[in-house]
Amino acid sequence: MSTSRPELKAPPEIYYDDTVAQKYTTNTRNQQIQAKMTERALELLNLPPGKSAMLLDIGCGSGLSGEILDEAGHVWVGVDISPSMLEVALEREVEGDLFLQDIGQGFGFRPGSFDGAISISVLQWLCNAETSSPTSSPPFRLNRFFTTLHASLSRSARAVLQFYPNSDDQGGLVVDYPNSRKAKKFFLCLFTGGSSSSEGEDEDNIERVQQGRGERGKKRKPPKEATKDWILRKKELYRQRGKEGVPRDSKFTGRKRKTVF
Known part of the structure; x- marks a missing residue:
């Protein structure tokens, strides 16, 4: 396996420091790739046309994906584990509500809060253990992530998670450009019937970073x-x-x- 993958170098909150966060955000190629993948994720969400939705951007970073959600007329909430990335998002005055959050410890939103969720290049970070603690193991973190994500989504909502798997034989995926080594992109598409789990009501592990500037259902x-x-x-x-x-x-x-007149 190539060591060029950033998730193998350091935890995301360390890897995406002030320097990397600024460099990543201002890179034109990164902006274009992020925009295309976000537009594809929105397409796979299959939201009702002409209606504004409340969406969760998992691993929102500096808000590049959030800008695409804004352009599509949606309201969004973003979570990220990197303080440096969120600081850049604040400097850029993005429109979404921002939370400093370790998604491997689960979400703390009320059940049914979101009409859909997207994530761009994030899920693979949960597959690496940073310490020997049981709560740092990939099985524990993935379980907490998917359980609380399911609880936070409204009935019949979808979650589209673009990520880079370790191998091509992992199932349940939509694969764009399957014959291209560089352009190939994997999207995990999940569907939910809703949940009444109380896990989504625990807000102790979330730090609020920014108050939103819009009402649900209204275009910015x-x-x-x-x-x-x-x-x-x-x-x-x-x-x-x-x-x-x-x-x-x-x-x-x-x-x-x-x-x-």
């Missing part, structure tokens, strides 16, 4: 006091992701139009 709007800055920032993000047809910047960008 740009802040009125910084409309032009908001538009310029979004246009730059679109350009970095390689989107075509982004309007050029001008002195008229963000200018209010006169009302015609």
Whole structure:
């Protein structure tokens, strides 16, 4: 097995320090890959068209996936174990609620809180034991993760988890570009009938990082006091992701139009 895989080098809260968090977030290729995988995860969630959903972004990092959820009109909550990643997310003023959370110890959300969940390149981190403690073993951490994730999802919700398995013969997966060594991506798609488990009510192991700025079911709007800055920032993000047809910047960008009676 290649030692180039980051989960084999150090625990995520150590590996993603201040330097790596900034470098990862500002890398154009990372932004494009993250955007494509998040869009694919949203597609696999198969949410009702035209409706805003409350989604959980597991391993949200600096909020790259959250921006895609924003663009799709959804409200989201993000959890991550790396303080440095969450600090970058705060600096970038992402729209979601953020929690500092070790997902291997389980979630503390109320049962049925989310209409769906996504995770990009995170699940493989739970397959490594960092200490000899029973609560650090992969079986324990995976059990806590899936049990409490199931409890936090609403009835008939889906969870789509993109990850990098140790081998290609692990079942239950959607595989994109199966014949490509570099482009191949694995998505674990889970379905739930809901849960009444009380495990989701234990909030002692979650640290709240940021208060959300929107109501469930309502699409986010740009802040009125910084409309032009908001538009310029979004246009730059679109350009970095390689989107075509982004309007050029001008002195008229963000200018209010006169009302015609």
